[in-house]
Amino acid sequence: MEQPHEILFRTLADPTRRAIFERLCRDGDQTVGALTAQAGVSQPAVSKHLGVLKQAGLVRDRPDGRQTHYSAQLGALAPLTDWTHRMAAFWEHRFDDLEDLMKRMDQ
């Protein structure tokens, strides 16, 4: 199963999507239109990126009349910023490799 930090990383690995998220972090709430003006891609593409960010819990949308405002959810980054979580995941993976090695080693 994909770990929370893996979902976040996959979501933010796309440069355009990351730029949108960074912009929301930096400048606060934005509409799709305002984001599109800066993103260098079409509005449907921006909407799609926002959908992926929303699914990962990284943005929240707030309808306001005919407009929808998007805001960054910085709390969703906790699995990435939490050192203990990252190191635990690191050691779990290293132990997987260690176990594989043990199976290959002579007695």
Add this chain to the structure above:
Amino acid sequence: MTFSDAETRTVVVEREMPFPPEKLWRALTQPHLIEEWLMKNDFAPVVGHRFNLRGGWGGVLDCEVLTVEPNRTLAYTWNFTHDDAAYDLRSVVTFTLTPTSTGTHLRIEQSGFRPNQPQAFGGAMVGWRKFFAELEQVLMRID
């Protein structure tokens, strides 16, 4: 650089291994075997020995052996020196091997000490790009 107790972080990962402690000890202490599951290294099981762990991501960890109790306990420092205090890491890793009826209970504890770092991403977003550069390195190693 200042450190405080409040910033101490401890990670514990445990696993039952269906292998005797003696065999696990070899994988933890022989450089060519350490390389296979952890990183390239010039480790030697001698207290006071200084060595490096070199990650495929280009990072180099500075380590010093602290404890060697064959087949039971191995501890070394796990330090990452970085110009930016936010990424500087001082920590100690301790492997503990306990024999069981089916093999070995392997436990690793890592206690880290980090200086003040900009945790508040809601703030000026200082270091955001650097953060991602570091994160990518960490995740490359996890794959």
